[in-house]
Each structure stands twice: as C-alpha cells, then as structure tokens.
Amino acid sequence: MTVWYLPCNKIENDWICGVCRGSEQTDVVAHEGSGEKHPIHKSCLLRWRRYSNLCPNCKVETITEQIFPRLEKFEQQLYRFCTRKNWQLLVTGLGSILSLTACVSKLPGVAGLGFALQSIGVHEALIDEAPRTEVVRQIDALCKEILSRYSAEKLTLLDRLARSSSKYRNLLLPWIEMEDCKMRLFGVKNLRDAVEKDLLINRVLRIYRNATGIAALLIAGKYCPRIFTQGMLSTILLHCIWEWSNQNHPVSETEEESRDS
Numbered sequence: 001m002t003v004w005y006l007p008c009n010k011i012e013n014d015w016i017c018g019v020c021r022g023s024e025q026t027d028v029v030a031h032e033g034s035g036e037k038h039p040i041h042k043s044c045l046l047r048w049r050r051y052s053n054l055c056p057n058c059k060v061e062t063i064t065e066q067i068f069p070r071l072e073k074f075e076q077q078l079y080r081f082c083t084r085k086n087w088q089l090l091v092t093g094l095g096s097i098l099s100l101t102a103c104v105s106k107l108p109g110v111a112g113l114g115f116a117l118q119s120i121g122v123h124e125a126l127i128d129e130a131p132r133t134e135v136v137r138q139i140d141a142l143c144k145e146i147l148s149r150y151s152a153e154k155l156t157l158l159d160r161l162a163r164s165s166s167k168y169r170n171l172l173l174p175w176i177e178m179e180d181c182k183m184r185l186f187g188v189k190n191l192r193d194a195v196e197k198d199l200l201i202n203r204v205l206r207i208y209r210n211a212t213g214i215a216a217l218l219i220a221g222k223y224c225p226r227i228f229t230q231g232m233l234s235t236i237l238l239h240c241i242w243e244w245s246n247q248n249h250p251v252s253e254t255e256e257e258s259r260d261s
Helices: 042-048 070-081 084-105 108-148 152-162 166-176 181-223 226-248 253-260
Strands: 002-004 028-030 061-063
Touching (some): 028 042, 152 166, 166 181
C-alpha cells in the first residue's frame, strides 16, 4: 500500500512527531493509512526522506510529491548519492583519471594532483574500515590460537567476534554447532582463510595509498616550493607515528570510558 503526505490542519493536542519527538503544531503534514493519521513536521520529513521512503511510525510506503517542490526532491536524491563511501570512490576514480591522462599528456603537475587524490580517497576508506579491520585482526589471531591448540573458551569468543559480520558468521555457524572437534576446526580454518584474504586486501590498499602519496610528494617536491614539500612530509611523518602507536598500543575500554567522562 502507498499513501500520500498532505498538509495537516487539524491534529490532536497530545501528538508527537515521529522523528524529532516534538509537539509543535506548525508546518505539519500527515498521511492517512491503516485508519489513522501519522503527523510529522515537514522539515523532519525532508530529513527522514534522505534515508527512507517509509513512514517512521507505520513503515508504509509514502509519496511526497504534493508537499515537496522539485528542488527539495533533488536535494533528497543528491544527499542519498553524496554518501561518504561514494565520495571516496569518486575522489579515487577522479584521481586515477587525472594521473593517467596527465602521464599520457606529460603534465606532471596534474599527475601529482591525481596521485594525491587517489591517496586521499584510499586513506579515508581505510580510516572508515579501521574499527572493522581491528576486529578482523582479533579474529585472525584467535583462529591461529585455536588451530594450534583447541580451546572451547576461545571458540566461544571467536563466535562472539564473528557475529560482527554476517559473512564471517555464516562461515563459522554450520561447523561450530557440531559435536565433532575436527569439524569445528574445519570451520575455524575456513574462517581464517576468509579473514586472511580481507587482511591482504587491506595491506594492498595501504601500499597503494602510500605509493600514490609518495608519488604526489615527489612530483610536488620537484615542481612546488620546498617549504610546501617539507610541510607535507612532516604531516605524513606525524600521521605515520600516530597510526603506528595506535596499532601497537590500542586504547582499552576503561581508558575510552575515562576519556568520554
């Protein structure tokens, strides 16, 4: 069933917006579905439509053509496209095109810009994947420990970590429920193979990021002022030290709680 959102002039005094949970009775729209109205602020509905076309209350499919002009509809579509992941792919792809075109046309400045864009795009993707990568490393370490010396407690911890990804969970689930220890180890081995592939992809992306960043710096050092290159090298060096310290000295949960407090 599909319903239309329309301007709402009469609403109950004790109503609550399905998004902001507010009760201001200004600029309110509503739809009639399942025998009752579900009012919502028009501004809240505009934000909500960026993520879903369903009503936040009854989850029915809704249409907003009668209350939103074309400009607002375009804003919704643009917001859905301009996600962080899409921007990362766009920056990396644009950098690849620029660097290839510049290498063919012998334009070193444009090539440096292209390499820099590629390095930035991949670096942002690696930052977003950092929490997941840390979990993958923990899963890989547990798999190695279980395969070298079986432990029911470690297998339970491995199952808990594998639940963070449906892919890992599906690889481990059919085997971990079997009574035969060899079959359980077979499932752990399958999980370890998948984890090692993901870690290999992460390493390749890191090498790709570093290579394109170094290429951009070399080009910048030759065609840009020396102070700019020195500043870039200092920034990258500080970032590498910070990243290394986080990998070798991870923050514990108690430290995170103390920082938050």
